Amino acid sequence: MRxxxxxxxxxxxxxxxxxxxxxxxxEVGKDxxxxxxNLEKRDVDSLFVGSALVDRLAFQAYPAPLVAEQLGLTxxxxxxxxxxxxxSGQSAxxxxxxxxxxxxxxxxxxxxxxxxxxxSMPEIQSSMACVLDRxxxxxxxxxxxxxxxxxxxxxxxxxGTTEEQLAEVSVKNHDYxxxxxxxxxxxxxxxxxxxxxxxxxxPLKLLDCxxxxxxxxxxxxxxxxxARRYTDTPVFIEGLGxxxxxxxxxxxxNLTTWNPLKxxxxxxxxxxGVTIHDMDLAETHDCFxxxxxxxxxxxxxxxxxxxxxxxxxxxxxxxxxxxxxxxxGLLGCGHPLGATGVAQxxxxxxxxxxxxxEERSVGGEWGLCHNLSGNANNHAxxxxxxxx
Amino acid sequence: MGEPHxxxxxxDFYPLQSQEHTRxxxxxxxxxxxxxxxxxxxxxxxxxxxxxxxCPRCNHDGMExxxxxxxxxxxxxxxxxxxxxxxxxxxxxxxIAIVELxxxxxxxxxxxxxxxxEDLKIGDAVRxxxxxxxxxxxxxxxxPAR
Numbered sequence: 001m002r003x004x005x006x007x008x009x010x011x012x013x014x015x016x017x018x019x020x021x022x023x024x025x026x027e028v029g030k031d032x033x034x035x036x037x038n039l040e041k042r043d044v045d046s047l048f049v050g051s052a053l054v055d056r057l058a059f060q061a062y063p064a065p066l067v068a069e070q071l072g073l074t075x076x077x078x079x080x081x082x083x084x085x086x087x088s089g090q091s092a093x094x095x096x097x098x099x100x101x102x103x104x105x106x107x108x109x110x111x112x113x114x115x116x117x118x119x120s121m122p123e124i125q126s127s128m129a130c131v132l133d134r135x136x137x138x139x140x141x142x143x144x145x146x147x148x149x150x151x152x153x154x155x156x157x158x159x160g161t162t163e164e165q166l167a168e169v170s171v172k173n174h175d176y177x178x179x180x181x182x183x184x185x186x187x188x189x190x191x192x193x194x195x196x197x198x199x200x201x202x203p204l205k206l207l208d209c210x211x212x213x214x215x216x217x218x219x220x221x222x223x224x225x226x227a228r229r230y231t232d233t234p235v236f237i238e239g240l241g242x243x244x245x246x247x248x249x250x251x252x253x254n255l256t257t258w259n260p261l262k263x264x265x266x267x268x269x270x271x272x273g274v275t276i277h278d279m280d281l282a283e284t285h286d287c288f289x290x291x292x293x294x295x296x297x298x299x300x301x302x303x304x305x306x307x308x309x310x311x312x313x314x315x316x317x318x319x320x321x322x323x324x325x326x327x328x329g330l331l332g333c334g335h336p337l338g339a340t341g342v343a344q345x346x347x348x349x350x351x352x353x354x355x356x357x358e359e360r361s362v363g364g365e366w367g368l369c370h371n372l373s374g375n376a377n378n379h380a381x382x383x384x385x386x387x388x
Numbered sequence: 389m390g391e392p393h394x395x396x397x398x399x400d401f402y403p404l405q406s407q408e409h410t411r412x413x414x415x416x417x418x419x420x421x422x423x424x425x426x427x428x429x430x431x432x433x434x435x436x437x438x439x440x441x442x443c444p445r446c447n448h449d450g451m452e453x454x455x456x457x458x459x460x461x462x463x464x465x466x467x468x469x470x471x472x473x474x475x476x477x478x479x480x481x482x483x484i485a486i487v488e489l490x491x492x493x494x495x496x497x498x499x500x501x502x503x504x505x506e507d508l509k510i511g512d513a514v515r516x517x518x519x520x521x522x523x524x525x526x527x528x529x530x531x532p533a534r
Contacts, residue, residue: 122474126399129473136438139401139527140499141468141476146484149466157464157510199469199481202505206470250437250486250495255464 001101005227005234005387006093008036008220009346014334015184017214021051021058021115022070028111028216029071036220036230039107044220045077046105050092050112052085052337056127058115067111077105085131086287087242087373088112089217089341090380096221097237106222112342113216124212131374133247144287145209147249147375149201152290155256156203158305163203165308166289167194170207172317173286173325177332179357182343184213184334208289213334217342219349227387235349239272239383241265249375261298261372261379268368272383276300279383280364281351282322283344285372286329292316295370296324318362326351326360341371345384352386394522399474405525412439414453419526424458424516426494427451437494456494458516459533460487463495467505481505487514487530499529508532 010032012024019027033039049064060066064081068074078099082091089112099105118124129138132147155161171191177183189207197206220230227234243263245253253259269275276299284299286292293307301322302310310316316324327333327347330340348367350356369382394400403409405416418425427439431448442449465485472480483500485508500514514530521527 120474122472122477123399125471125477126401126473126475129401134401135403137497138473139403140484140497140529141472141479141482142484142497143471143473145471146466146468150464150484150486153466153510154464200471201466201468204466248437249497255486 002103003224003236004097004100004221005224005236006219006221006345006349007227007230007234008032008039009349010035010218011182011343011346012216014182014213014215014336016117019214021054021060021113022066024115024214024216025067025070025111025113028113028218032109032218032220038230039220041072042074043107044073044109045075046096046099046108047073047075047079048092048096048108048110049081050088050110050338050342051081051114052083052088053114053116053127056130057118057124067113071109073109084378085373086285086335086337087341087371087378087380088338089343090345090369090371090382091341093219093221093342093345093382094240094242094380097240100221100223106226108221109218110221110342111216111218112339114336114338115214116212116336117214132249137249142249145204146201148288148290149204151255151376152203152288155290155294158256160305161293161308163195164191165293165312166203166208167191168311169286169289169292170194170331172311173329173331176326176360177328179359180328180333183328183332184211185332186328204288210287210330210335213336215334215336215339217339217346219342219345233353234387235352236385236387237382238385239268239274240381241267241271242378242380243267244378246377252375252377256294257304258294258298258376258379260377261295261370261381264379264381265299268381268383272385274366274383276322276368279322279366279368281326281348281362282324282368282370283327283347284324284370286325286331287335287372289331291372291376292325292329299370318360323362326356326362341369341380344369344371345382348384395475401473401475402521402525402527411441415439416526418453419518419528422458422516422518424456424528425453426456428454435494437496457490457492460489460514460530462500462508462510462512462514463488464510465500465505465508483508485530501529501531503532
């Protein structure tokens with residue numbers, strides 16, 4: 001198998017954008033292509049589009065040809081959409097990896113893009129409820145916030161996790177988002193503000209939840225031998241793992257331990273030949289504050305049930321055990337579903353290239369990206385290494 | 389042909405329930421009679437939620453209907469204060485729970501009516517409630533078993 005590198009990055013401003021799906025796609029293409037002047041578009045043989053709810057929220061099925069046309073690309077090897085709800089972005093990178101590693105593709109563009117904001121919030125929420133099993137879970141009014149509220153309540157019940165500990169995740173991630181001009185919410189918040197924010201699904205409040213956000217992120221990927229045609233600082237994908245567990249909420253293996261995350265991480269670390277303790281930074285899927293607390297635990301950064309203490313002790317800040325979600329996470333950046341996994345990888349790449357603001361710069365050699373989807377029944381972990 | 393809907397079909401969460409639309413129509417017929425049921429595989433005896441037409445464990449396609457307990461206990465719960473899907477936005481706040489069925493390893497997700505978030509605890513007893521929907525359809529919720 002060939003080595004595979006990320007050699008270019010592109011971002012748009014994330015937020016409630018006065019722009020359509022195709023306009024956001026054009027913006028991210030410009031940002032990517034401007035960064036890699038050595039790229040000839042005719043050399044891009046493959047295109048992977050991570051868009052989760054484009055059918056329901058942009059009323060557009062079959063987005064890959066549309067994206068190709070907006071970007072001026074004419075793929076000749078493999079073009080497709082990768083849909084795995086909130087993991088659609090990392091899925092696009094993984095499929096590009098597989099295609100390049102095996103020699104089918106040489107140069108691939110990966111776009112994660114989502115237009116989430118439409119005038120009717122209940123319609124958005126209906127579409128989000130369909131990410132769960134619509135007929136048996138969504139039908140009860142369950143969508144992401146109440147589902148993760150059930151998880152949070154059980155975690156508090158079983159391990160004594162507190163609302164203050166949940167709030168600290170939001171405070172930390174907003175602190176870092178304040179350094180990120182692409183973020184939807186680039187503004188610090190206090191613990192009191194998080195705790196006093198409007199009830200969404202108790203124990204979760206508004207500032208425990210990631211936002212409904214429009215935005216895109218894109219990367220250029222190629223094989224190891226071609227990487228330096230496009231950049232002096234390629235970033236290599238060294239490990240990948242993905243694992244699932246059921247679909248219906250009641251059929252998950254466990255509500256408060258994410259076994260699929262443990263399995264996905266073990267597989268990614270085994271493939272890369274490293275451990276969690278070799279990581280210099282991590283991007284984990286903080287769709288809700290409780291998620292990040294469970295990710296510390298299930299990635300093995302602390303004992304089970306001690307994730308709340310881990311964040312309170314500053315272990316996931318710069319200077320702690322593992323700086324986590326330095327771009328601001330989903331809580332600070334918002335969560336345009338298909339774009340999130342791509343933007344996580346971009347943060348690691350730009351950290352390695354020292355292209356992020358000083359306040360959140362850690363540099364480093366090894367980075368972890370973790371993306372989860374649905375009712376946390378699917379977890380994907382990717383290990384990135386700075387090319388020497 | 390179809391059954392009448394209150395909403396555009398793509399936004400109506402409740403399944404089509406009659407024999408012309410689904411092979412698990414007995415589930416809905418049983419529910420109309422106050423019975424919560426699911427399928428049991430006639431070959432390997434697997435009892436699964438939700439009802440199946442093929443057993444994912446042994447690949448057998450012969451199923452029998454069995455009754456599930458109509459009472460249970462709250463395993464976890466929350467309430468939707470904001471962000472309800474279309475058609476449910478006027479119901480807020482409403483309680484959603486994972487209910488452990490009494491004397492059974494089976495759990496189901498359902499709304500709990502007639503109780504506020506602040507008045508419910510993990511472990512509280514609940515009992516089945518059947519609600520009537522447009523077009524003669526039904527669905528299940530639970531009530532505090534006071």
